[in-house]
Amino acid sequence: MRTTKLAKLCFSIAAVLTIPEMSSAQQMESHIGKLNGHSDAGKQLFYRYCWGCHGFRGDGMGENWLPTGSFMEPYLNIQPRNFTAATFKCRSTPTGTLPTDEDLYNAIKRGFVLSNMPSWITLTAQNRADLIAFIKTFSARWKNEKSGDPINIPPEPKLTVESIKHGQELFQKLECWKCHGQEGRGDGPSASTLTDSNDQPIRPYNFSVGSRFKCGATNQDLYKIFMTGLDGTPMPSFADVIKPDDAWDLVHFLRTLQDAYKSPELALWESTKEGAQQVAARKVSGTPTGSGFKQ
Amino acid sequence: MPTKIGYAAVLVVLAASAIAFAGPSGGSVTGKVTYEGTPAKQKPIDMSKEPSCAQQHPTPITTETVVVGPGNTLQNVVVYISAGAPDESSAPPQAVTITQKGCQYLPHVVPMVVNQELKVVNADQTSHNIHPLAKINHEWNKSQPPGTPPFSEKFDKPEFIPVKCNVHPWMHSTFVVLKTSRFAVTGETGGFTLPNLPPGKYTVTAWHESYGEQTQDVTIAGSETKSVNFVFKAKPY
Numbered sequence: 001m002r003t004t005k006l007a008k009l010c011f012s013i014a015a016v017l018t019i020p021e022m023s024s025a026q027q028m029e030s031h032i033g034k035l036n037g038h039s040d041a042g043k044q045l046f047y048r049y050c051w052g053c054h055g056f057r058g059d060g061m062g063e064n065w066l067p068t069g070s071f072m073e074p075y076l077n078i079q080p081r082n083f084t085a086a087t088f089k090c091r092s093t094p095t096g097t098l099p100t101d102e103d104l105y106n107a108i109k110r111g112f113v114l115s116n117m118p119s120w121i122t123l124t125a126q127n128r129a130d131l132i133a134f135i136k137t138f139s140a141r142w143k144n145e146k147s148g149d150p151i152n153i154p155p156e157p158k159l160t161v162e163s164i165k166h167g168q169e170l171f172q173k174l175e176c177w178k179c180h181g182q183e184g185r186g187d188g189p190s191a192s193t194l195t196d197s198n199d200q201p202i203r204p205y206n207f208s209v210g211s212r213f214k215c216g217a218t219n220q221d222l223y224k225i226f227m228t229g230l231d232g233t234p235m236p237s238f239a240d241v242i243k244p245d246d247a248w249d250l251v252h253f254l255r256t257l258q259d260a261y262k263s264p265e266l267a268l269w270e271s272t273k274e275g276a277q278q279v280a281a282r283k284v285s286g287t288p289t290g291s292g293f294k295q
Numbered sequence: 296m297p298t299k300i301g302y303a304a305v306l307v308v309l310a311a312s313a314i315a316f317a318g319p320s321g322g323s324v325t326g327k328v329t330y331e332g333t334p335a336k337q338k339p340i341d342m343s344k345e346p347s348c349a350q351q352h353p354t355p356i357t358t359e360t361v362v363v364g365p366g367n368t369l370q371n372v373v374v375y376i377s378a379g380a381p382d383e384s385s386a387p388p389q390a391v392t393i394t395q396k397g398c399q400y401l402p403h404v405v406p407m408v409v410n411q412e413l414k415v416v417n418a419d420q421t422s423h424n425i426h427p428l429a430k431i432n433h434e435w436n437k438s439q440p441p442g443t444p445p446f447s448e449k450f451d452k453p454e455f456i457p458v459k460c461n462v463h464p465w466m467h468s469t470f471v472v473l474k475t476s477r478f479a480v481t482g483e484t485g486g487f488t489l490p491n492l493p494p495g496k497y498t499v500t501a502w503h504e505s506y507g508e509q510t511q512d513v514t515i516a517g518s519e520t521k522s523v524n525f526v527f528k529a530k531p532y
Binding site for chain 1 (some may be wrong): 424428446461
């Protein structure tokens with residue numbers, strides 16, 4: 001009992017001594033629409049809500065996470081974001097560039113589906129903006145570089161059966177199935193070999209489990225995901241190899257893979273003979289990423 | 296017959312330009328990289344999941360973490376001047392090329408100078424994604440389906456960057472981004488030459504992807520050729 005108390009005391013002293021030192025290193029701001037975030041305010045929030053997972057130093061090594069192969073099983077099976085690397089999955093900007101403040105703001109607001117990162121809508125918008133500003137103090141990249149220019153997303157063309165069919169051809173041609181599987185269940189031939197940039201195993205997205213993607217739930221979000229790539233993961237950028245019209249066709253096809261979410265795309269696809277047959281032929285259970293899933 | 300004469304002419308021109316290049320600024324470092332001990336046995340790669348690549352290799356290729364030549368020579372070692380060479384004002388104008396062919400990276404180790412153009416080519420009938428796992432430079436990850444044109448990139452800071460293709464997990468390469476253009480990569484003979492070194496003191500570094508790096512200091516006076524050899528201790532695992 002005494003030892004625990006003493007340990008806690010030592011830890012508190014250490015924390016008090018270290019936090020001001022880190023924050024004095026740099027001050028950052030964030031700008032999301034009319035919101036202006038400040039790192040000083042964000043620091044208080046970070047060390048209340050975020051550091052258990054993202055770590056004292058923002059390196060993703062919080063006490064809730066331990067790397068694969070450690071002496072204990074980790075609580076979290078996906079490593080929390082390491083802010084010192086300044087590599088982010090969900091961006092509106094090209095691969096290799098920093099995301100915009102708005103991208104990060106949206107990520108905190110939305111949370112990450114199929115991971116332990118919840119949606120922080122319980123915080124105020126100002127809180128979230130302050131957190132973004134503080135997160136930017138963990139890497140010098142935010143001082144030395146500007147965010148990338150968001151990719152151009154042309155208006156979505158009208159949904160047609162032809163566009164779904166063409167999207168399906170692209171899914172084959174671009175070999176999306178190598179990782180995501182022919183039915184988009186994250187069970188392609190390369191799926192089991194995938195690791196992220198920290199050599200931790202990572203699963204390709206399983207389209208059948210829900211309506212939300214890693215970086216949002218809209219068709220625009222889906223467009224952005226494969227055009228910008230998810231940096232730090234095996235998902236590459238296709239911006240240089242897919243034309244905008246083709247990209248929208250692919251979006252329309254990918255929506256039909258979401259068995260658990262009756263999108264307009266899936267409804268249209270099932271209304272055709274070919275589409276109905278394909279949907280009916282899909283497996284119903286036993287996938288690496290959707291173990292509990294029943295149709 | 297005319298082609299033979301053509302070849303001869305080309306050779307003469309090449310030789311002449313080589314002499315002109317070696318020219319007045321004289322000294323050089325030359326040597327050989329070898330190993331002692333037993334290097335790890337390389338494992339055959341199973342490409343059966345990618346038939347278009349598998350059929351390009353009648354006998355399966357092996358991993359390339361340690362590639363050796365006759366007489367205990369060590370290949371794929373990058374030997375470069377790590378200190379002593381004057382700063383270079385600009386990157387060489389010509390591009391360095393890495394080609395994905397038969398689900399292999401050719402060459403296996405790709406040295407280049409900071410800000411030099413790197414051209415990425417996909418010669419295969421399958422999609423690759425080229426994913427440099429940079430820590431100091433920016434990490435990026437681009438898909439390159441078959442038939443798409445080569446793309447160019449560059450790195451603005453010196454770094455040894457592991458490269459992989461996530462679709463084909465056996466594919467590995469290293470982008471060696473250096474501050475200097477004075478580098479060489481050893482081939483089957485393990486030999487290397489760093490020419491055109493003005494008189495001065497230099498540090499020569501030899502880097503191997505499995506065995507790490509070694510350095511040696513060398514002083515060049517006038518137009519002499521200094522011999523520097525590296526011996527790496529091979530581990531059987």
